[in-house]
Amino acid sequence: MSDANAILAKLNAGRPSLSVEFFPPKTEEGARQILKTAAAIRPFGVDFVSITYGAGGSGRDRTVDYGDVLRGIFGFEVMAHLTCVGHSRAELETVISGYANSGFGGIMALRGDPPKGETEFKPHPEGFPYASDLVAFIRQKFGKRFAIGVAGYPEKHPEAPDAATDLANLKHKVAQGADFVTTQLFFDNAHYFRFVDEARAAGITVPIVPGIMPALSLDQARKFHAFCGSRIPAELERRLLAADADPEARRKVGVDWAVEQIRELVAKGVPGLHLYVLNRPDSALELLGRIKSEKLLG
């Protein structure tokens, strides 16, 4: 089975797949953290891992470097992210060829955010304005070599004028050849369920995998709210605030909340779970430990 098919088989296995997202660290301490986290999650039967792509500038090679480590040392199937930011088509093709040479089975195809200090996304003159163009390009140049994931936004992409327009754009993006959608993180499952209902009604049929992140402090949750629009339910805010002075208690609140979300998501038949663990071995271990000990995935 090719690596692409291995990822697709997990997503269509009839039980929720389990994937974990890492980011490529910039420092030695960060390198220690990702290695520790990867080692910690290895025994938990993770189906594949994803590794994010830098927002721009130097150091984007770290995606392939750490993808190689996650695949070569830890044996994970790897989905490498890729954005259109600052890249011509020729550069994108070179990066994608590198992913193929590394044996990565999947690509999370993204537009990316505007670089720091800029408010509007400006495509490279020889590049692409939207993730849908990148999806079409990967299919055109590499056929079925990769499983392709794209991003979906249960609470709407911040730049989209309204949810219906965002959904129409998602439909077009999927139609270019995406195999599945992974959502932006959300703290209230109601947003996800509504989004999936609307996507199905719009004719989007591919798996829509919920993205879950344990909120480890109110400050962190507020930053995510400001950055990507994920609203904080009043009850979560109250619990995080009550635990604010104690990092251990805060972590427990965040993990408990994520477990509550996961329990309901799995009960309602989601195709997979994508965990944003931010390279943190403690919360990753605790969350995966709870998923296992409470047999949330069967």
Ligand SMILES: Cc1cc2nc3c(=O)[nH]c(=O)nc-3n(C[C@H](O)[C@H](O)[C@H](O)COP(=O)(O)OP(=O)(O)OC[C@H]3O[C@@H](n4cnc5c(N)ncnc54)[C@H](O)[C@@H]3O)c2cc1C
């Ligand atoms: C699962 C996931 C993983 C991510 N990983 C990374 C990462 O590794 N690196 C990183 O830098 N960022 C990452 N991001 C963030 C992502 O890059 C940003 O959210 C970015 O602002 C949008 O990327 P996109 O691929 O969703 O863009 P697109 O799908 O291109 O959408 C961007 C905006 O354009 C609109 N749009 C789309 N098509 C059209 C069209 N034809 N005409 C008009 N408007 C249109 C959409 O409605 C939306 O508002 C990730 C996000 C998610 C949810």
